[in-house]
Amino acid sequence: MFASSANEMLATRLGQLLGLPVPRVEPIEVSKWLIEHARDLRIELAGTTASWKPGIHLASLYADDPAESQVFDYLPEALMDSVHNLADFGRVLVLDRWACNCDGRQAVFSRRGKRGYFATFIDQGYCFKRRGVEFSGFSLARGLCPKLRLPECNELGRVRAALSRA
Numbered sequence: 001m002f003a004s005s006a007n008e009m010l011a012t013r014l015g016q017l018l019g020l021p022v023p024r025v026e027p028i029e030v031s032k033w034l035i036e037h038a039r040d041l042r043i044e045l046a047g048t049t050a051s052w053k054p055g056i057h058l059a060s061l062y063a064d065d066p067a068e069s070q071v072f073d074y075l076p077e078a079l080m081d082s083v084h085n086l087a088d089f090g091r092v093l094v095l096d097r098w099a100c101n102c103d104g105r106q107a108v109f110s111r112r113g114k115r116g117y118f119a120t121f122i123d124q125g126y127c128f129k130r131r132g133v134e135f136s137g138f139s140l141a142r143g144l145c146p147k148l149r150l151p152e153c154n155e156l157g158r159v160r161a162a163l164s165r166a
Contacts, residue, residue, distance in 0.1 A: 102127075108120050
């Protein structure tokens with residue numbers, strides 16, 4: 001397992017302990033046979049394709065049951081008010097700040113029927129100063145989903161108080 005996988009696993013487990021909506025992650029064994037026979041196990045990056053290497057990899061549970069819901073990796077800003085757990089963006093900011101997440105905060109949004117959306121936070125692989133980022137002068141909004149304007153969050157006062165204690 002690579003360092004980013006260990007970071008992903010530890011930060012996700014911390015998120016679970018904090019009650020944040022994060023998918024379950026587990027290490028899994030990926031065999032050479034599976035890599036050779038599963039076309040989906042290819043990494044496409046910058047116009048090149050590479051195969052996985054056999055061994056231990058980190059697996060993430062899907063954000064919601066695909067048979068019962070739709071999952072989106074983007075939600076227009078106009079629909080952010082229909083996210084039921086919008087306050088969790090402020091709560092995950094505390095984890096991002098404490099764990100020195102040097103990547104932008106990513107979320108996926110699931111929807112069952114017409115009842116609005118639910119955010120699940122994914123991709124904690126760049127936590128724990130993986131790139132040696134210094135946080136002096138670090139913006140409060142850094143690490144939030146780009147379409148969420150922090151002042152609109154009802155929890156802003158509590159977020160700032162939690163950050164001052166973090």
